[in-house]
Amino acid sequence: MPDLETVRREIERMRIQMGRQRKEILQLQRAGLGTASAEALLSRMDAKVEGLCAQRDALKAAQPRATRGRVLGGRTW
Template sequence: MKLHWVQNEIAQLRRAICAQEREIATLQRAGVSTASAELLLARLRAKVDDLCRERDALRRSAPAASK
């Protein structure tokens, strides 16, 4: 169950990253500072990286748990 939740959270964050990248592009075209938006994007990417590590650990432990 936890693996499924982590996978869904990764998918949701990846959609948020795409939206944030589009927002940054829009702000850059408008000539507006994007520093805070880029910081948010970095935090989103770091969170996805953490969740991917957690997902990989859950996948490795799943076969061992069933034995």
Template sequence: MDLEFIRGDIEQRRRQIARQRKEILDLQRAGISTKSAEELLARMLGKLDELCSERDRLVGESRRKYEGKDKFILGPQIRIGAKRS
């Protein structure tokens, strides 16, 4: 998956989680059982954690290292021969 796609998916899921939490509060105020809604929220949070882990892995892979060393190059990556816009 593309890094930008994963970032967009994470943001969308965070909004869904916020809506789900609000719905749980509404159900609690109404005195209705929230067990199934809380289970759904737990699954949503688990999927979000998976996506965040995948994003972090992709970000780590995209970092460049100094040749022959385990140090990462910090700052913007300048690619020789890349067209600038």
């Protein structure tokens, strides 16, 4: 199972890709071309990101309490 940072990086990468995909869809729409397949790809990417977010939340909840919410060298609140 990937660690929390790996999942966070993957979410960030996928969100950047989704932004690029949205821009491409807008360009295709302006050109008057069909965008059904591009929109289907975007919806699959969105579902993947939602799954990664759920995985991230589960990993975050599974972390020991001592390592969550601490400032470097600071107190636990």
